[in-house]
Amino acid sequence: MSTAEKTEGEDLPWGEVTPDAARRLLIAAVEAFAERGYHATTTRDIAGRAGMSPAALYIHYKTKEELLHRISRIGHDKALRVLRTAANGPGSAAERLADAVRSFVRWHADHHTTARVVQYELDALGEEHRTEIIALRRQSDATVRDMINEGVRAGEFDVPDVPGTTLAVLSLCIDVARWFNVAGQRTPDEVGALYADLVLRMVGARQRG
Template sequence: MYHDVNDPRTPVEGGLDEAEARALDENWSEVQPPAARQILIAAVEAFATRGYHATTTRDIASRVGRSPAGVYGYFRSKEELLYRISLIGHQRTLRTITDAAGSDADPVARMRAVVSDFAAWHARHHTTARVIQYELGALSEAHHAEIAALRRQIDRVVRETLDYGVARGAFDVPDVPGTALALLSLSIDVARWYRSTGRLGPEDIGALYADLALRMLRTPEHRPLTSGH
């Protein structure tokens, strides 16, 4: 797994960097009390570093100076921690992409916003995104079904954005479901290799991916002849 397009030899290390940990503490303020929020953040770091199955409740507890019993006072199980992380992460992702889809009536500008914001989210929250994207199989059947429903809503936003552009003659897309899957997969993969120490920031990643997406989607008469947007 790599973090910088300039140096594909550099491996990604698991764990939260200081900026991302601080952002989680601020953005997850609805998780109360603060002790529960700190346990969730510790679980994100542990799952990203060791993987869900290799992580123990003791590993998570030790990161916040608690015993396993101190974790169970807030969360019933390790799986519930993963579920809460997945739920918050997917809800935030859905909100981000839904807001982007309603940002402009122009189909090209709308798609630019959707891809840009979705890719940038996966860069900005890359550690959390790795957990919620690649540990889904560890969720219980009921929890997995709930998260899958959120993922279908995210997919629906992208499909509707594509349909909107096709209907207005801006996009040439013979397979909307397949194209939506490709765009989502492209952006999600950012979480696998992104590092905050790389040469591109989240906004740079968003702009790059949006530009690539539009070059693929536009009809021949709407494709730019230069690198300008």
């Protein structure tokens, strides 16, 4: 068996979406949702961007909402994995928090079109799908909160309000998806570095890079 068969799912942007036509439709939907928002996007527009007829969409997805759900699910999974990888890495609490913020922000900047859909079209989802996604977000929250708590316990941080600071840190990172590339001229790496520094200041880390 050729090695390309199983590995191709990981490196190209939406490789985990398996029928090729389904992937093209999903990518088209991400673009359209990010540009105009979920409700302002028509199924005809999505199918058109993917080079297909309007009816083709319903061969691969049951409803327009299912498309949004798939995008939201995969996007949140990836963002959470990025966060956790840095959080579980080596180094002091400050180093891990800076790393986590840096890569989380970089992800939101790099994939700002996906991130915008994932973070800002949440209540277009149906009841069940929305609660599923909210559970994923709580895991992101817990990941950041744990890092901050560890830093406080180790004496590295000075944080009077841990839940509030956690909320603010995540809010700051997530909002990158809204303004990125609308303002222009900053690379994802630069924003990541800036935000890592700002967050270290917010938690009162003693030494700064």
